[in-house]
Amino acid sequence: MYGIAKNKNGWWYVVGGKVQFGYTGLANYANENGWWYIQNGKVNFNFTGIAGNKNGTWYVKNGKVQFGYTGRVTYRGKKYYVKNGKVK
16 A cells, blocks of 8 residues: 555655655655655655656646646746646
8 A cells, every 4th residue: 555644744655554755756645636746755845846757747836746737837947848737
C-alpha cells in the first residue's frame, strides 16, 4: 500500500506503512484528491513549478498538480507549454 497520510507533523508519502524520507517527486492521494509534490517524504505545499513522475512532467501550484490548467508557465528561466496540467 502506498499513498499520502497525515499526522500532527504534516502530510507524508508512505509506502508499506513507512514514510519515504528519501523520496522527492509526485505522488497521488486517493486519486480524487489529486497529485502532490513530495520533498524528502513530505508534501511541500509551498512548491510551485515543474515536477515529474513516471506519468510525465507536470505543472504544480502550491504543491498540487494543476490538471485544469492550460497555458504557458516559466520556471527557473525556462518557458513551458502546459495542457491539462501536463507539460507538452
